[in-house]
Amino acid sequence: MEHRLQVRHPVSLQVRLAKRGREVGSTVARDISGGGMCIETSDLELRRGEMLDVDLPRRVPPVPDRHMRAVVVRREGGLAGLMFI
Structure with a gap:
């Protein structure tokens, strides 16, 4: 059973990702909340x-x-599940 502090909102949103200042690609976010998001990672x-x-x-x-x-x-x-920090 998952325990979440914030509600997830379904989305289909193009997002860009970078590691240490270098862009690694873009992908689609599937859901988002104030605490994080779920993204597709097939190419990442x-x-x-x-x-x-x-x-x-x-x-x-x-x-x-x-x-x-x-x-x-x-x-x-x-x-992938991402947690905002």
Whole structure:
């Protein structure tokens, strides 16, 4: 059973990702909350614990900003869970 502090909102949103200031690609966010997001990762090499810079095309409530830092907290089946930090 998952315990979440914030509600996930389904989206289909193109996002850009960077590691240490270098863009690694863009992908689609599947859902988003004030605490994180789920993204498609079929073409991306992401590992649990990696830090990312996430750029959204626009401000998406409940996310406080278009540019967020996140850590990869889950990887499974072509998806990754990111937690905003």
